[in-house]
Amino acid sequence: MNVSSAITRTRTATLLIALCLGAGISCRQETEPGTAAARATHPNILLISVDTLRPDHLGCYGYKRQTSPGIDRLAAEGALFENAISSTSWTLPAHAALFTGLADSVHGCVDTDRRLDESRHTLAERLKESGYVTVGFFSGPYLHPVFGLAQGFDEYIDCTSYPELTGQEGTDADVVDNMKVHERSHRDITNPKVYEQVGTWLKANKQHPFFMFIHMWDVHFDFIPPPPYDRKFDPDYRGSITGEDFLFNTAVNASMPRRDLEHLIALYDGEIAWTDAHISRILDDLDSLELRESTIVVLTSDHGTEFFEHRLKAHRHSLYDEVIRIPLIVRYPGRIEPGQRHGAQVRIIDVLPTITDLAGLGEPPDVMGQSLIPLFSGGTLRRDNLAISELFCDSKMLLPDGRWARKDPRFRIQYRLRSFRRLDRKVINDLNRERAEFFDLRADPDEQKPLENPSALASRDAEQGRERLKAFMKALPTQGAQSDIPPEVLEKLKSLGYVGGDDDDEPEEPAP
Numbered sequence: 001m002n003v004s005s006a007i008t009r010t011r012t013a014t015l016l017i018a019l020c021l022g023a024g025i026s027c028r029q030e031t032e033p034g035t036a037a038a039r040a041t042h043p044n045i046l047l048i049s050v051d052t053l054r055p056d057h058l059g060c061y062g063y064k065r066q067t068s069p070g071i072d073r074l075a076a077e078g079a080l081f082e083n084a085i086s087s088t089s090w091t092l093p094a095h096a097a098l099f100t101g102l103a104d105s106v107h108g109c110v111d112t113d114r115r116l117d118e119s120r121h122t123l124a125e126r127l128k129e130s131g132y133v134t135v136g137f138f139s140g141p142y143l144h145p146v147f148g149l150a151q152g153f154d155e156y157i158d159c160t161s162y163p164e165l166t167g168q169e170g171t172d173a174d175v176v177d178n179m180k181v182h183e184r185s186h187r188d189i190t191n192p193k194v195y196e197q198v199g200t201w202l203k204a205n206k207q208h209p210f211f212m213f214i215h216m217w218d219v220h221f222d223f224i225p226p227p228p229y230d231r232k233f234d235p236d237y238r239g240s241i242t243g244e245d246f247l248f249n250t251a252v253n254a255s256m257p258r259r260d261l262e263h264l265i266a267l268y269d270g271e272i273a274w275t276d277a278h279i280s281r282i283l284d285d286l287d288s289l290e291l292r293e294s295t296i297v298v299l300t301s302d303h304g305t306e307f308f309e310h311r312l313k314a315h316r317h318s319l320y321d322e323v324i325r326i327p328l329i330v331r332y333p334g335r336i337e338p339g340q341r342h343g344a345q346v347r348i349i350d351v352l353p354t355i356t357d358l359a360g361l362g363e364p365p366d367v368m369g370q371s372l373i374p375l376f377s378g379g380t381l382r383r384d385n386l387a388i389s390e391l392f393c394d395s396k397m398l399l400p401d402g403r404w405a406r407k408d409p410r411f412r413i414q415y416r417l418r419s420f421r422r423l424d425r426k427v428i429n430d431l432n433r434e435r436a437e438f439f440d441l442r443a444d445p446d447e448q449k450p451l452e453n454p455s456a457l458a459s460r461d462a463e464q465g466r467e468r469l470k471a472f473m474k475a476l477p478t479q480g481a482q483s484d485i486p487p488e489v490l491e492k493l494k495s496l497g498y499v500g501g502d503d504d505d506e507p508e509e510p511a512p
């Protein structure tokens, strides 16, 4: 963020306060950065995002397998949120939502031809401005600085095994978002490097209050955990399916034999156990460096993954619960009573205001999420917790010659999905087909039986959600160029209908 955007931010914050007051919503003013009050409460903050981690595959969320002793311990020592929802079903917009506290339509970083706008005020920027040293470690392609997610980090460290392919600042997005890089990323094993880099950094910098973000990649496909995790959960399998080339292997399909699919899921679980072991080591290092009591630890994910629950595999195709439900655990010794479990629906956009609030910086007015602090002391959320999830991006179809189809309009699918979820109900609107699916989540938690005649409540949810998005898009417009595509090319693509237009061009939500 530069000076002019800081001025703009003051204006938009004022607008947001007016917006909140007009809507009867209370919002607290942010503590002035750098004040004595802010400094006095500076706990360290460790935010871990485990890519592609489904909560229902963790012991602390009731899973049958022992995939996660380390995460289970973290949960037992802090607060676990049973119903946390992401903003989308893939990496880039979900992390932009995590870093900004804004829904995808509002932060605007919804596809790979976008980068997070400079005018967005990220969690790292907010903490840096209040005196924190900030460091990020990333291990997958969509966390690359080219997409704007490094905003506010003093250091932003590449833990992939292919930095020579992607470069750093100044790289073109196409250098990162291409088949060669994605294939390398699917095969990449990054946990040891992340662990080593994090440990080195902590030992050298522990004396100053820090905000550390760690992105852990290995749970993401391909599902190729190193021994002994490769055989940990399915040692007797004798079939031919492996976790390699998960996305493009045509033998991995909705009609595949159940036994082979079970093996793939066991390999996914092996990846979770492999990653959990490294999370345990990081938490042990906090203990041995005597940082445990002074560090807030937040563990979450960006999205889940699909194993054909709705005939789809991987993620970034739908907004069903298997891809938008995420784990969320917060530990802060002395402030959060251990062993808490909260059933209220919460969202990835609530992470930012919760962290700033726990750090003594208050709850910023210019975010859509809200602080979860009231829940820690037995209270209730202050504001509405409708979860809005969106998928507004090109598909990633692969052509026979190995090129991505996304740049060829003959093969292109532009997803335009938006869901509105509450604990007991959900509507998924497909804006392309002008179709809506409504689910009663109490009677049908697996979303297998869309209702013919949804209740009026679903229509109200969709209307409320859309109004909220519109209000924030108006109050927080993007300030700079969002795209790497030259403006004249973008206009041409828009006129041909190949990329999304302005909000005004957007079709109305179909009635649920």
Ligand SMILES: [Zn+2]
Residues within 6 Å of the ligand: 051, 052, 090, 091, 092, 220, 302, 303
């Ligand atoms: Zn991801």
